[in-house]
Amino acid sequence: MNEDNPLSDSVILLGAGASKSEEAPLQSELFQNYFRYIRSLDRDLVSYLTVFFGLDLEPADNRQYENLTFPTCEEALGVLEMAISKREGFSGNENFQRNRLENIRDKLIRAISLSIARSLESSMNRRKRYHDILASQLKVNTNTAIISTNYDILIDDALDKEKHPIDYGFDFRFQRKDGEITTYSRPQNGILLYKIHGSLNWLYCPTCKGVDLTPLVKSVDGMSCNNLEHQTDCREVMTPVLIPPTYMKDISPHFLQSVWESSELLLRRAKRIIFCGYSFPDADIHLKYLLKRAEMNRLTSDPLEVFVVNHHRGKNPSAIIQEYERYFRFLRNHACFHYTRQSFQDFCEKGLDASDEFSKTEIDCMKL
Ligand SMILES: [Zn+2]
Incomplete structure (x- = not known):
């Protein structure tokens, strides 16, 4: 300057x-990168994307994910956020009933966090x-x-x-x-x-409404909200804050x-x-x-x-x-x-x- x-x-x-x-992924690339980098896929997440967005997520090798058209993060999260705020559910599968949607939403947020983290790790040495x-x-x-x-x-x-x-x-x-x-x-x-x-480095506990500051690596591990030393032990799984x-x-x-x-x-x-x-x-x-x-x-x-x-x-x-x-x-x-x-x-x-x-x-x- x-x-x-x-x-x-x-x-x-x-x-x-x-x-x-x-080389951070754009909104439209988040799910492609998640499936490219993460080996053990979460069943609920696969089921949500398959049923809601008509994707075939069982290909054997990574290259086939490149050809799929995923929803953006805003679309995939937005549909769930809106249903949760309206207290409505979807038919077709017991996983999509009203009381299950928050679980899928939290998994989706963790998937997005992982996708960003892994994409940036993979480009670490060249960018x-x-x-x-x-x-x-x-x-x-x-x-x-x-x-x-x-x-x-x-x-x-x-x-x-x-x-x-x-x-x-x-x-x-x-x-x-x-x-x-x-x-x-x-x-x-x-x-x-x-x-x-x-x-991604803000972890929120929806039970005690506390928000903790944490390095990225920890934030995506589904850390639970417990800390006896500080008199909090609600054991809720904390999620990164992504709105x-x-x-x-x-x-x-x-x-x-x-x-x-x-x-x-x-x-x-x-x-x-x-x-x-x-x-x-x-x-x-x-x-x-x-x-x-x-x-x-x-x-x-x-x-x-x-x-x-x-x-x-x-x-x-x-x-x-x-x-x-x-x-x-x-x-x-x-x-x-x-x-x-x-x-x-x-x-x-x-x-x-x-x-x-x-x-x-x-x-x-x-x-x-
Ligand atoms: Zn808590």
Whole structure:
């Protein structure tokens, strides 16, 4: 980054494209990767995907999974979340009756966690660590904060490597690290990292409603909520916190609501938001609402400058036009909107280059 620190008072928003730069699976690839990497398949999960989405999940070798069309994580989880919230069941199999759906949902969440973890492990030695480069550029005292829509812990690990304490925006009950359980103390002056759809390293107990911070490896093992030392022994299986964007409103637990509140305050004060690897999809209405609140209810006299860093060489012109327009039509202050020619990788390595942006005229010419 430049000497005058262009990132101060900035919020960096990480979308799926940022994680994709390090080979994390996209939503649409999560189940394919799960079946590619996991040898012992869970019967309930196989039965759910087979019966609900018409898949044939008995192929003998991995290559055949490549040819299957899986539902996205949002679709597979969303159907279950909606049935659970409406207290409805499905016919066809006793496994799909109302009281069995939460079990399938929890297994699905664990499968998604495993898929992300194994995909990132398998690319560990060949991928370039863009999140590490980004974290090395951040300084604790520059008022740079991060909002992430991703479940993976690429940015968490990167900040940890730089010895930056992380403030997730709420207090955890315990920290579980290297087999030890310790009390958690929220860091003073940590880097703010608000993960608005949850995170694989947050383990939630639906019985005592405690949420613990844990390294990724532990979070996917179905750890049970017991810790006599701290007078909790409910033995409930804890699950990672993953809330698909569409179902945010109905099912978000209390601590996630405070993450959203804090994100709003952060954006109302921020001078700029830099959308990295985020395509502003139509479905993310909760995030759009947050951005609109930040634009309208400013806590500073400065308007909110919006930068988009989501370009790559050879990007399809119609994808550029559509993405540009999704942002443009939603934002109120077009003079403060900057759709750059940078990729997330460029941004990590060279910092924000505000001069390198597409103009409205250029986009209009691309339409011809
Ligand atoms: Zn518990």
